[in-house]
Amino acid sequence: MQIILLSxxxxxxxxxxxxxxxxxxxxxxxPKENSEERxxxxxxxxxxxxxxxLNSPITIATxxxxxxxxxxxxxxxxxxxxxxxxxxxxxxICLACExxxxxxKCADDEVVVVMPCDPFTDRGYFSTISKIGKxxxxxxxxxxxxxxxxxxPSSKYGYIIPSTKLEQDTFSVRKFIEKPNTTEAEKLxxxxxxxxxxxxxxxxxxxxxxxxxxxxxxSFDEIRNRYNGYPKISFDYEVAEKASSTAVTEFNGKxxxxxxxxxxxxxxxxxxxxxxTTDGKGKNTHIIxxxxxxxxxxGTSNLVxxxxxxxxxxxxxxxxxxxxxxxxxxxxxxxxxxxxxxxYKVMDLSEYPDGFFAMTRLLKIKAGTTISYTDxxxxxxxxxxxxxxxxxxxxxxxxxxxxxLTISIPKNLSHxxxxxTDLSVVEVITGSDIYDLGIPDILFM
Numbered sequence: 001m002q003i004i005l006l007s008x009x010x011x012x013x014x015x016x017x018x019x020x021x022x023x024x025x026x027x028x029x030x031p032k033e034n035s036e037e038r039x040x041x042x043x044x045x046x047x048x049x050x051x052x053x054l055n056s057p058i059t060i061a062t063x064x065x066x067x068x069x070x071x072x073x074x075x076x077x078x079x080x081x082x083x084x085x086x087x088x089x090x091x092x093i094c095l096a097c098e099x100x101x102x103x104x105k106c107a108d109d110e111v112v113v114v115m116p117c118d119p120f121t122d123r124g125y126f127s128t129i130s131k132i133g134k135x136x137x138x139x140x141x142x143x144x145x146x147x148x149x150x151x152x153p154s155s156k157y158g159y160i161i162p163s164t165k166l167e168q169d170t171f172s173v174r175k176f177i178e179k180p181n182t183t184e185a186e187k188l189x190x191x192x193x194x195x196x197x198x199x200x201x202x203x204x205x206x207x208x209x210x211x212x213x214x215x216x217x218x219s220f221d222e223i224r225n226r227y228n229g230y231p232k233i234s235f236d237y238e239v240a241e242k243a244s245s246t247a248v249t250e251f252n253g254k255x256x257x258x259x260x261x262x263x264x265x266x267x268x269x270x271x272x273x274x275x276x277t278t279d280g281k282g283k284n285t286h287i288i289x290x291x292x293x294x295x296x297x298x299g300t301s302n303l304v305x306x307x308x309x310x311x312x313x314x315x316x317x318x319x320x321x322x323x324x325x326x327x328x329x330x331x332x333x334x335x336x337x338x339x340x341x342x343x344y345k346v347m348d349l350s351e352y353p354d355g356f357f358a359m360t361r362l363l364k365i366k367a368g369t370t371i372s373y374t375d376x377x378x379x380x381x382x383x384x385x386x387x388x389x390x391x392x393x394x395x396x397x398x399x400x401x402x403x404x405l406t407i408s409i410p411k412n413l414s415h416x417x418x419x420x421t422d423l424s425v426v427e428v429i430t431g432s433d434i435y436d437l438g439i440p441d442i443l444f445m
Contacts, residue, residue, distance in 0.1 A: 002056060002106060003054070006198070015323055017288065022336065024264075041258065054126060060081070068340045088233055091231070103220050113129055113200070120258045140167065143202050145200045148252075159177040162248050166247055210239060274291070277294060277295070279299060281299050282301050288307070347362055347426075359430075383409065391418050
């Protein structure tokens with residue numbers, strides 16, 4: 001069995017900690033079981049898959065902007081398939097399945113289970129995934145979903161209406177309902193409807209046959225180059241609702257979507273995170289500070305307060321679900337990113353009337369990694385090495401670097417930095433065309 005994890009999202013529901021390249025699944029906030037360490041939703045679900053002994057290879061389908069964060073958090077443990085552009089879940093799943101077929105050489109009868117990368121759930125969830133894989137292999141149906149028993153009438157989720165019993169915990173599907181209003185959701189639940197949690201299984205050939213109606217080639221690279229040939233549509237609309245043989249397996253365990261602040265903070269096990277001072281008299285307030293400067297809260301109640309390089313949020317808990325509509329209006333570029341080589345944080349960003357830009361960043365480069373400046377054009381760069389050791393290569397010249405060294409890089413000079421130990425670097429970039437402020441910076445790899 002192969003597992004495809006879908007990693008997407010724009011990151012605005014958990015603003016300001018999340019952004020276009022640092023979606024909610026990458027926030028290292030969740031307490032790790034039996035440990036003082038903290039992990040992200042992505043790290044947690046990969047760990048749970050392994051602890052459940054599914055022993056299935058994992059492929060993550062994601063956007064190119066999330067590649068570095070995944071590599072940084074998971075390493076070489078998984079395969080990563082990146083979309084050339086965001087087009088919705090159907091194209092992303094098609095591309096991942098073609099990767100399994102063309103690159104991994106999986107047979108058409110290989111069982112594939114697709115799931116989100118960020119559920120907050122228990123071990124029974126993965127036992128249900130194992131059942132789905134078993135039922136797919138036995139041809140119980142072409143497409144088998146996980147149906148989660150609802151705990152309240154939600155308009156955020158789709159619903160699956162079960163029909164005839166096929167196994168003790170599995171039924172044929174009568175109908176899919178996409179995100180009804182609360183009143184309709186109450187009626188659906190009273191009639192036995194289940195939440196559609198975005199988990200489903202099929203045989204690889206079943207999906208590739210559908211995918212090849214739009215894009216077909218013997219080369220995976222060619223398929224990826226023609227990615228815009230897939231319709232921009234969800235898997236549910238393009239496949240599930242048109243399928244003639246579908247089933248649903250019930251899951252009745254712990255399952256949360258930690259997609260908003262009021263749901264996430266309930267799982268943090270502590271009310272404060274970071275450099276925070278309080279008077280201890282506040283009630284039901286969670287405070288998260290990723291900034292180096294102190295954050296002080298006196299007498300605060302029923303709030304979520306979050307501070308990061310991207311901004312500062314203060315919201316009543318019961319209104320935190322409304323953040324997205326306001327955060328989507330902010331067109332500022334990400335001010336913090338996690339890359340395969342480490343992290344960077346924008347410390348200052350200035351634009352002048354004549355079009356001149358200046359940006360100062362703190363780079364944290366992990367030992368043994370290298371960053372290459374690949375798109376320098378007319379930018380001038382000054383590097384101030386404040387801790388650690390390594391070497392810098394400027395075209396054909398290599399020299400050692402260490403604390404206290406300052407190096408200026410003239411325009412149009414390609415160069416790279418290799419860290420022997422963990423490196424801290426203050427980088428100042430100046431020029432008239434640093435980047436498009438509306439998209440993530442791709443200055444270096």
